[in-house]
Amino acid sequence: MPDTTYRTTNDLQSYWMPFTANRQFKETPRMLVGAKGMYYTTDEGQEVLDGVSGMWCVNAGHGRESITEAIRAQAGQMDYATAFQMGHPLAFELASRLTTLLPGALDHVFFANSGSEAVDTALKIALAYHRARGEGTRTRFIGRERGYHGVGFGGTAVGGIVNNRKQFGNMLGGVDHLPHTHNLEQNAFSRGQPTWGVELADDLEKLVALHDASTIAAVIVEPMAGSTGVLVPPVGYLDRLRDICTRHGILLIFDEVITGFGRTGASFGAERFGVQPDMMTMAKGLTNGAVPMSAIGTTGTIYDALMEGPPGMIELFHGYTYSAHPLACAAALASLELYESERLFDRAAELAPYWEDAVHGLKDCKNVIDIRNIGLVAGIELAPRDGAPAARGYDCFVRCFAEGLLFRQTGDTIALAPPLIIEKGEIDRLIETLGNVINGLD
Numbered sequence: 001m002p003d004t005t006y007r008t009t010n011d012l013q014s015y016w017m018p019f020t021a022n023r024q025f026k027e028t029p030r031m032l033v034g035a036k037g038m039y040y041t042t043d044e045g046q047e048v049l050d051g052v053s054g055m056w057c058v059n060a061g062h063g064r065e066s067i068t069e070a071i072r073a074q075a076g077q078m079d080y081a082t083a084f085q086m087g088h089p090l091a092f093e094l095a096s097r098l099t100t101l102l103p104g105a106l107d108h109v110f111f112a113n114s115g116s117e118a119v120d121t122a123l124k125i126a127l128a129y130h131r132a133r134g135e136g137t138r139t140r141f142i143g144r145e146r147g148y149h150g151v152g153f154g155g156t157a158v159g160g161i162v163n164n165r166k167q168f169g170n171m172l173g174g175v176d177h178l179p180h181t182h183n184l185e186q187n188a189f190s191r192g193q194p195t196w197g198v199e200l201a202d203d204l205e206k207l208v209a210l211h212d213a214s215t216i217a218a219v220i221v222e223p224m225a226g227s228t229g230v231l232v233p234p235v236g237y238l239d240r241l242r243d244i245c246t247r248h249g250i251l252l253i254f255d256e257v258i259t260g261f262g263r264t265g266a267s268f269g270a271e272r273f274g275v276q277p278d279m280m281t282m283a284k285g286l287t288n289g290a291v292p293m294s295a296i297g298t299t300g301t302i303y304d305a306l307m308e309g310p311p312g313m314i315e316l317f318h319g320y321t322y323s324a325h326p327l328a329c330a331a332a333l334a335s336l337e338l339y340e341s342e343r344l345f346d347r348a349a350e351l352a353p354y355w356e357d358a359v360h361g362l363k364d365c366k367n368v369i370d371i372r373n374i375g376l377v378a379g380i381e382l383a384p385r386d387g388a389p390a391a392r393g394y395d396c397f398v399r400c401f402a403e404g405l406l407f408r409q410t411g412d413t414i415a416l417a418p419p420l421i422i423e424k425g426e427i428d429r430l431i432e433t434l435g436n437v438i439n440g441l442d
């Protein structure tokens with residue numbers, strides 16, 4: 001006989017939580033039950049200021065009526081439509097609307113459901129593109145140390161985070177990495193883009209010399225590395241990567257899952273840093289976090305290279321059951337409209353200097369060894385405790401939450417990326433809470 005005893009609803013064991021210390025969490029759970037504007041509500045009724053836009057995604061703030069209504073209306077109109085050999089109008093509308101926002105030559109859009117899927121899609125498009133042009137030997141990918149590109153096999157392999165890799169063996173072969181750009185000696189407490197480090201891009205020339213350009217399909221980097229602690233690109237660094245890629249026929253992919261949709265004070269990192277990629281991945285802010293969705297922007301050159309062969313042939317053997325899901329398209333269109341009508345990307349740019357001054361005001365707090373910022377993002381790095389990396393960061397996270405502030409802890413770095421609707425008074429409160437907590441930690 002199966003056990004038909006119902007577990008109580010507060011049984012926390014069944015759910016295997018992602019990227020979480022499950023046993024520690026289940027001892028002392030933190031539960032969110034509501035969200036509006038800049039604030040979450042906990043199951044104990046406490047209001048918590050959202051210092052990281054959910055998880056870098058709720059750029060217009062929580063519970064926006066126009067997005068909720070668009071999702072509701074679409075659910076009533078048509079819940080689901082296959083995207084294979086069939087279309088629905090919102091998918092075309094969204095793709096064309098997105099291309100008006102994307103930098104320069106990115107004029108085609110493919111849809112997926114998460115940043116991880118977007119990254120793996122972009123890598124596969126790169127392979128298919130080179131093969132279509134008769135350069136099928138280009139199969140190698142170059143990522144970067146401390147890069148995060150999601151959790152698919154491709155994204156994990158091009159990513160450069162040891163803990164994300166060591167459980168899983170070899171993953172994708174034929175991958176190499178550029179050095180990361182984090183350097184405390186040269187760049188600690190830089191405001192905005194650090195001035196040292198452009199020459200780190202020259203390592204790409206070395207990798208080309210080692211592997212030969214004819215084996216390399218693409219370079220993938222985040223314009224600003226988010227997950228590994230807000231690593232802002234040195235002045236000139238991305239331009240140099242662009243030059244080297246162009247010179248050797250290598251595609252440059254910007255992973256803008258975090259940097260997209262206003263985060264850096266422009267629509268995309270590509271615009272903020274003035275560098276044109278051949279492909280761009282987007283997710284998170286695309287739907288303001290309300291429905292999972294991601295997208296890959298590509299140039300017409302890439303798209304056209306694949307539009308070959310008999311017209312009845314499927315050109316790219318790739319896609320997801322939920323590619324261009326109607327609810328996600330509705331949420332994305334409503335989000336883009338909100339970003340535009342409230343000029344939220346401009347707002348991020350206008351608030352950025354205030355934000356920069358505020359976060360750098362934490363410079364003299366106990367154990368703070370670096371502060372980094374761009375747009376409405378900041379990373380505050382604490383010295384690790386002897387023999388206990390990330391412990392101080394975790395204590396800071398837990399105490400701030402108790403004080404009504406949520407941020408993202410990555411090791412001993414505090415990552416801040418509030419919704420772009422944040423008010424100056426809320427920035428002040430956030431910084432005050434954080435400063436008090438940091439100074440109270442041993």
Ligand code: PXG
Nearest residue numbers: 114115116148149150222227255257258283
């Ligand atoms: N690329 C980048 C640049 C990302 O930041 C992904 C891909 C993967 O997206 P999905 O939707 O598959 O999670 C991301 C995701 C953190 C954190 O610790 C960051 C992300 C996800 C979870 C945690 O800052 N970014």
Ligand code: PLP
Nearest residue numbers: 112113117318319320321322323
């Ligand atoms: N696994 C099986 C057995 C499937 O049938 C499918 C899709 O039909 C998938 C995986 C892929 O799922 P998705 O398209 O949601 O990525």
